[in-house]
Amino acid sequence: MTSYQSQLGEGEGIAEELAESQRAISIAEFFEKNKHMLGFDSEARALVTAVKEAVDNALDACEEAGILPDIYVEIQESGDYYKLVVEDNGPGITKEQAPKIFGKLLYGSRFHAREQNRGQQGIGISAAVLYSQLTSGKPAKITSRPKGQDEAQYFELIVDTDTNEPEISVDETTTWERPHGTRIELEMEANMRARSTLRDYIQDTAVVNPHARIEFDEPGLDESLKFERAERAELPDETEEIRPHPHGVELGTLLKMLEATDSYSVSGFMQEEFTRVGGKTADSVIANFNDRHYGRGMAWQPPKVGEDADIEAAVEDAVANKGAETTATFAAAVSDAIHDRDRVAYHEVEAIVDDAAEDAEADGDTTFGSTVRENAVDAAWGAVTADLTGDLYALVDDVTTKRKE
Structure with a gap:
């Protein structure tokens, strides 16, 4: 510690003393x-x-x-x-x-x-x-x-x-x-x-x-x-202002743009504030930002034994040309992993299917490509969300009960 630091540390009001020397400077x-x-x-x-x-x-x-x-x-x-x-x-x-x-x-x-x-x-x-x-x-x-x-x-x-x-x-x-x-x-x-x-x-x-x-x-x-000026020379064409491209906008800038926009929808904001963004592209961007892809979507209880929804059967039906035994093993692994959870979200189903597919590939010569995995995810998620009445009632009842308390 320098003598100057030692002297500063011995007195009171050091922060105030240092603060007095702080000031803004102009550009x-x-x-x-x-x-x-x-x-x-x-x-x-x-x-x-x-x-x-x-x-x-x-x-x-x-x-x-x-x-x-x-x-x-x-x-x-x-x-x-x-x-x-x-x-x-x-x-x-x-x-x-x-x-x-x-x-x-x-x-x-x-x-x-x-x-x-x-x-x-x-x-x-x-x-x-x-x-x-x-x-x-x-x-x-x-x-x-x-x-x-x-x-x-x-x-x-x-x-x-x-x-x-x-x-x-x-x-x-x-x-x-x-x-x-x-x-x-x-x-x-x-x-x-x-x-x-x-x-x-x-x-x-x-x-x-x-x-x-x-x-x-x-x-x-x-x-x-x-x-000298060239003969018949004319002024260059006037430049036109363009809107930013989404790939060139950082998150902080995007948040600032969202605060300033007059648009009433995300789709309208995308099309009005960015270049080369039409309705189809805006819908695609919105779909990619859907909460379920980033773990913020609703998580639902897996269907209970005795209910009409059958995850294992749904996955088996969705998988084709993989052999009966391999398909059954894969479907059972997906079903068991989902039922092991109290609640499951869409992105978790995606991860479960990926894990089961990789295990199945490691045990044999069968390959589970992206299309097969997507079909399995859709089938499993369809079974999970086939009947949400009881689950929704439980969620609403839990929230309203806590508010009453």
Whole structure:
């Protein structure tokens, strides 16, 4: 035991003392100390990551608005730092939303959407803003002009890591030659050691997005790289949101979905909340979850001697082509095992039949396949449940008697 632990153990109210040091942290504060998890683990990689996040945002904004993307990317040397500028001709961002998009982590519209897209968590561009302010101490500069508005809105902001909210230092209107779009400027510690990677990214992005026009400029270029839009290029088809597939949903998620659904039946829930699930599939799933398969079904008393139901005879009749002696031995084993129990459930009958079949196979050359076993189970269960009147009366009488007491 360390001296510190020894001192703690000697006093009273230690739990309260330790509890005082516990506090919640914001997601922004977490990534402030773990920026490597976002791709900002080196100055060279940080610049590539920031460019990628800004370009992805620009492409997404244009495509969602049905606009052929026109994107400008520039990297400038700015004293001890590098300045990244990314412009697009997208629909622009409203005054209310712009600060949150750039200054709040985990803020976006796609986290709950199950569709193919470039981003989902709402972290990328705000993480670039966070890295920028941490390394240069300077705010991000955002200019955005929504389509149809005469003026653009200009912001300077940082991410408040204590609250994960944007902290705006400048909020004003300005003029901008673009009729609509967004521009972001970030200053950060970086270097151009990954210059080839950066150029490859821009080129590859242009190749896989032939509908976009991309211009890229950086200090090592004599003139900017221009990747023109392909002739007759059109926007890619809009992605459609899909529902989850049952195989991809974990139990906790399923329970949450059940609590939130508006469906009034399990079948309706299955068909409305999952993809590739129709009425037939839903019925099959429900059948597989029937309680009797998992040991939670009703257990019934075996028929007594003298009652019409005869388990042994029923099983013998259900088994064909196995030889009279083997069949009789098998049927007797099933009947004896069932009668040895005070009550028996369907899944227990299945286990009894399997055990008897394996014993019969071990004693001879006869094979009891799945079909034979299923027939034997159905026959035995039919005999057990042939007359439930007396058993039901006993159960009801037992419950009502206890309640009266």
